[in-house]
Amino acid sequence: MESSMSTLSAGILLFLIMDPLGNVPLFLSLLKNVAPERRRRVMLRELVIALGVLFAFLLGGSYVLRALQLRPESISIAGGIVLFLIGVKMIFPPREGGIFGGVQGAEPFIVPLAIPGVAGPSAMAALMLMTNSAPGRTADWSIALFCAWLATALILLSSTYLFRWLGASVLTALERLMGMLLVALSVQMFLDGIAVYLGKS
DSSP: OOTTOOHHHHHHHHHHHHOHHHHHHHHHHHHTTSOHHHHHHHHHHHHHHHHHHHHHHHHHHHHHHHHHTOOTHHHHHHHHHHHHHHHHHHHSOOSSSSTTSOOTTOOOBSBTIIIIIISOHHHHHHHHHHHHHOGGGHHHHHHHHHHHHHHHHHHHHHGGGGGGTOOHHHHHHHHHHHHHHHHHHHHHHHHHHHHHHHHHO
């Protein structure tokens, strides 16, 4: 992460890492049992939580890692494990309850929409790399983060209109597909973290 990166470049990078288009199936599948009048409110709540978490990592993530004596690659490894569990349960949902074994119709809270859906390990790691490479540009990184989050929020909030055209069978297919993609992504995150860890050991 070069310190010469512009604010615009940083915003585009964070937007791509947040992957709002890729998160649409995840949001749709996890909110399909939520009352229609509550979906937009729940999405907005999760997006605001994600923004708060990302700003927390931007401003204090490196200090937390140093205090806990954790390496940045541990974020990638832990995120890979969490995403793998999410993906497996999306592909093979429990007979009773939702993806996380909760009560059908219960609203998702923080996990997995806010974390790691929007505020994923890759975004957290990117923010920490930005602050470590150019600690004096916190204002620039904050602007880039907010703009990337705003664009992501607009795309995800508009996805609620897809409920009017997508039926249960299509949502189920998207849920299975998203599960497969999450499993593949989780394995890649885990392997990347292991590779970095072995390279530093």
